Amino acid sequence: MEITYENYEKLKREINFHNYQxxxxxxxxxxxSEFDHLLIQLREMEGVHPxxxxxxxxxxxxxxxxxxxxxxxxxxxxxxSLANAFNKEDVRSWFDRQIKTDNxxxxxxxxxxxxxxxxxxxxxxxxxxxxxxxTRGDGIIGEDVTANVRTIKSIPLAVxxxxxxxxxxxxxxxxxxxxxxxxxxxxxxQELTEKGEKTWLNPRNTAAGSLRQQNSDVTAKRPLSIYTxxxxxxxxxxxxxxxxxxxxxxxxxxxxxxxxxxxxxDFDSMxxxxxxxxxxxxxxxxxxxxxxxxxxxxxLAESLGxxxxxxxxxxxxxxxxxxxxxxxxxIGVNVGRTGVLTPYxxxxxxxxxxxxxxxATLHNFDFIQERDVRIGDRVLIKRAGDVIPYVIGPxxxxxxxxxxxxxxxxxxxxxxxKTERLEGEVAVYCVNASCPAQLIRNIEHFxxxxxxxxxxxxxxxxxxxxxxxxxxxxxxxxxLSRESLLSxxxxxxxxxxxxxxxxxxxxxxxxxxxxxxxxIRGVGESMAEILAKKFGSIExxxxxxxxxxxxxxxxxxxxxxxxxxxxNEDSNKLIIExxxxxxxxxxxxxxxxxxxxxxxxxxxxxxxGTLANYSRxxxxxxxxxxxxKSSDSVSQKTDYVVIGEKPGSKAEKAAKLGIPILTEDxxxxxxxxxxx
Ligand code: IVH
Numbered sequence: 001m002e003i004t005y006e007n008y009e010k011l012k013r014e015i016n017f018h019n020y021q022x023x024x025x026x027x028x029x030x031x032x033s034e035f036d037h038l039l040i041q042l043r044e045m046e047g048v049h050p051x052x053x054x055x056x057x058x059x060x061x062x063x064x065x066x067x068x069x070x071x072x073x074x075x076x077x078x079x080x081s082l083a084n085a086f087n088k089e090d091v092r093s094w095f096d097r098q099i100k101t102d103n104x105x106x107x108x109x110x111x112x113x114x115x116x117x118x119x120x121x122x123x124x125x126x127x128x129x130x131x132x133x134x135t136r137g138d139g140i141i142g143e144d145v146t147a148n149v150r151t152i153k154s155i156p157l158a159v160x161x162x163x164x165x166x167x168x169x170x171x172x173x174x175x176x177x178x179x180x181x182x183x184x185x186x187x188x189x190q191e192l193t194e195k196g197e198k199t200w201l202n203p204r205n206t207a208a209g210s211l212r213q214q215n216s217d218v219t220a221k222r223p224l225s226i227y228t229x230x231x232x233x234x235x236x237x238x239x240x241x242x243x244x245x246x247x248x249x250x251x252x253x254x255x256x257x258x259x260x261x262x263x264x265x266d267f268d269s270m271x272x273x274x275x276x277x278x279x280x281x282x283x284x285x286x287x288x289x290x291x292x293x294x295x296x297x298x299x300l301a302e303s304l305g306x307x308x309x310x311x312x313x314x315x316x317x318x319x320x321x322x323x324x325x326x327x328x329x330x331i332g333v334n335v336g337r338t339g340v341l342t343p344y345x346x347x348x349x350x351x352x353x354x355x356x357x358x359x360a361t362l363h364n365f366d367f368i369q370e371r372d373v374r375i376g377d378r379v380l381i382k383r384a385g386d387v388i389p390y391v392i393g394p395x396x397x398x399x400x401x402x403x404x405x406x407x408x409x410x411x412x413x414x415x416x417x418k419t420e421r422l423e424g425e426v427a428v429y430c431v432n433a434s435c436p437a438q439l440i441r442n443i444e445h446f447x448x449x450x451x452x453x454x455x456x457x458x459x460x461x462x463x464x465x466x467x468x469x470x471x472x473x474x475x476x477x478x479x480l481s482r483e484s485l486l487s488x489x490x491x492x493x494x495x496x497x498x499x500x501x502x503x504x505x506x507x508x509x510x511x512x513x514x515x516x517x518x519x520i521r522g523v524g525e526s527m528a529e530i531l532a533k534k535f536g537s538i539e540x541x542x543x544x545x546x547x548x549x550x551x552x553x554x555x556x557x558x559x560x561x562x563x564x565x566x567x568n569e570d571s572n573k574l575i576i577e578x579x580x581x582x583x584x585x586x587x588x589x590x591x592x593x594x595x596x597x598x599x600x601x602x603x604x605x606x607x608x609g610t611l612a613n614y615s616r617x618x619x620x621x622x623x624x625x626x627x628x629k630s631s632d633s634v635s636q637k638t639d640y641v642v643i644g645e646k647p648g649s650k651a652e653k654a655a656k657l658g659i660p661i662l663t664e665d666x667x668x669x670x671x672x673x674x675x676x
Contacts, residue, residue, distance in 0.1 A: 015039060115289055188222065228250050376404055
């Protein structure tokens with residue numbers, strides 16, 4: 001942003017607005033890292049024009065403003081924050097600067113601690129009894145949320161929790177971070193979904209909203225947790241003089257302390273110790289936005305003093321933010337190989353998880369409706385590790401009223417054919433088999449490594465040959481000429497010959513690969529194998545009725561229907577005929593009673609009650625696909641009864657007969673369990 005006074009004022013107003021949203025309304029509109037970025041820009045401007053700085057500049061205040069919901073409480077010592085480092089070089093230069101100030105720093109030890117993405121809480125104990133819980137506020141004065149703090153089960157109401165010889169100081173003020181474990185967050189959202197209530201966006205947001213609840217009964221219902229990491233103040237007693245000693249001490253008293261914290265005896269080993277954190281970030285059950293590096297010798301660290309509100313003896317190594325917000329500019333729609341329409345978000349480019357992203361999946365149309373995502377919304381995006389970015393949801397309180405509601409397309413965005421939605425299914429389909437979008441993805445799948453394995457036929461080339469009108473279905477690949485290929489951009493003789501040969505070689509692929517390659521809905525690698533073993537040829541599958549297909553272990557009614565439908569379609573019959581003509585008609589011996597190796601093979605399962613993730617037909621299909629038999633009544637022959645909400649008499653009967661009962665999750669676990 002250009003440094004003009006007008007821009008400076010604008011930025012100042014913007015930051016003050018976000019500050020208010022965050023600290024007073026508990027409804028941040030932008031992410032922490034975006035906020036930090038705005039502040040950095042403002043500081044830069046003030047660096048160039050110090051004469052512009054006025055008392056209302058956000059840089060002139062330690063932290064937050066307070067709302068009048070809670071009583072104000074002064075902290076016994078400033079609740080400071082941390083300066084940021086973004087890489088190891090920053091950490092090294094921070095350390096060099098401290099050595100320059102005081103040479104004794106060169107031989108200090110360190111702790112590394114998770115920088116928990118939650119909210120600071122300051123807990124005051126008098127004679128070992130919890131008397132007050134206060135938010136950070138502006139670092140000098142916080143808000144009294146004692147009633148809410150008391151509902152957090154892991155916060156000790158009195159210390160030491162277990163008998164020790166330690167004399168706890170008469171006044172002990174401990175700082176910690178309140179947060180929510182990811183698994184607890186997911187469970188909470190799951191429960192809300194089941195009740196048809198609005199779900200929360202992320203664990204931090206939920207923890208913030210819960211801690212500053214007016215009614216502590218509401219807080220009590222939220223699964224909040226805490227890790228403590230600092231003794232802010234003490235009086236009438238002693239505490240250890242090192243950070244590591246204090247973490248141990250807090251643990252001994254009964255405070256929750258993260259077991260991810262580590263001690264290092266010197267700078268170099270600490271620097272190496274930083275390497276484990278990217279993995280830690282992916283494996284722990286709570287969100288962290290960095291690692292806190294602390295000089296272990298507290299008196300020495302404190303003697304270094306502060307810069308503003310950041311102590312010099314500690315620094316946070318920040319990770320690239322995985323959740324950011326941006327403006328949703330449009331909703332696009334992709335058409336997949338099976339004709340499924342999938343919406344995706346097009347937004348103003350942002351850095352997320354360390355890379356710039358401008359598109360993310362919106363999952364399906366139900367998601368858009370349930371979350372009420374509108375074009376023009378500020379949306380929260382997440383990208384963790386290699387995971388493709390996805391939209392979490394809109395920040396509804398950032399709405400201006402100009403946002404536009406999106407409606408499910410009635411026609412295919414590629415071919416214009418009418419779309420359809422099957423009864424009970426989430427997906428919306430383009431049912432035009434010759435839709436070019438489907439054709440391109442169909443051929444790409446046909447040629448893929450798991451299917452016909454045609455090297456050199458990736459999506460780019462497929463697009464070229466489809467757009468040049470050389471292929472209209474997969475069988476056309478086998479009559480593709482060298483001359484046609486040579487007319488395409490980027491094709492010299494060698495490349496054309498290689499592709500023609502690779503296509504020719506694919507004629508030798510076994511039956512299961514050809515079945516998979518056809519791209520029948522629900523028929524992937526393992527299903528293709530079952531079909532190949534049972535039927536031995538394409539012709540036999542094509543002649544099989546739905547009932548026969550369904551009688552095979554591992555094939556449920558929906559997939560049986562999809563297979564029968566596919567082979568009934570005239571255009572598909574023609575493809576099979578042509579493939580045969582071009583030499584693709586693999587046969588193999590039929591195996592009787594082949595698959596006993598599916599996870600639910602031989603098991604009789606009854607489902608009762610309403611399930612969270614499956615319709616009744618959906619769960620039956622799942623059981624069948626995994627080799628099990630699903631029946632409607634409980635008898636001696638039943639192996640398991642899966643129960644959902646309001647299970648009724650079948651569950652009672654199961655209990656009487658001593659038949660094991662599973663929840664929906666336990667059934668999925670049984671299916672996913674690796675065979676021993
Ligand atoms: S030390 C002077 N340690 O990160 C002490 N902070 O600005 C400064 N945080 O809002 C804090 N985990 O609430 C420290 N292990 C940890 C932390 C931690 C999370 C938060 C803290 C503060 C922010 C740093």
